[in-house]
Amino acid sequence: MPISANSTITVLQTGNIYLLLAGLVILCCFFSSPQVARNYLLVVACGDLGHIYATYAGLGGNMFFDVANWNDMVWGHVGTSIFLFVNRVATAAGIFGSSEKGDSKRE
Template sequence: MAKSSLPVIPRIVFGVVEPAMLVWAYKDSLENPTAFFAAQAPPFSADAVPPQALVLLLQLTNVYLLLAAVAVLCSWTSHASIAKWYLVAVALADYGHVHACYRGVGPDVFWDTSSWNAMLWGGVGVSAALNVLRWATLLGAFGRLRDPRGPPAPGARKTA
């Protein structure tokens, strides 16, 4: 197994599970862009996607694949500082992702979880859960980030 600066649970979540979800989103959005577009905000439906929206959707789709690759590279790196700053950057980006969902569906749908579809649960629920896990990892809840061949990363919290 490749050496990683992340403890086991975060390594599996951020280096395997999250990239797999991103590749699934990439594949799903390429297979049926109209359905993927319509699913972003319940109860919206679309028979056709405007060309401008299709361009943005396919650009977003490309970013999913890019993020999957970056997640794998940064989660399986032996450099603790790379993993640490990747987790910080993605944790901050999680807030923008959740805010985009809030802006898109509005407060009535956003705060009424019974009206959420699977896509909104992924956009908000999964992002929030991953965000908590990212900060917990950075705070040392699963053990400290360490360079497998060197001392712990600067600022990494020591655990017993």
């Protein structure tokens, strides 16, 4: 019996969440530096990419790249993940301003 696309996406996204949580545990529990927030954003951005890949793997290449026929669920998975990925990477890169400016004023 073939495995449905919904089952594949659900299993891969669940695995993606566990990998993301493992990365966050390592980041937040074993390191304490001013760059923890930046690294946190980068780890979560990797989770966004994993979420997009899980959708791709479940749908297959032909359906995934046929954007005109996406339903609301696919738009929610991929569109939201791309939006969050871009914003997280931009924030980590300092495009919206440096987070260290506020820290130097507290001294």
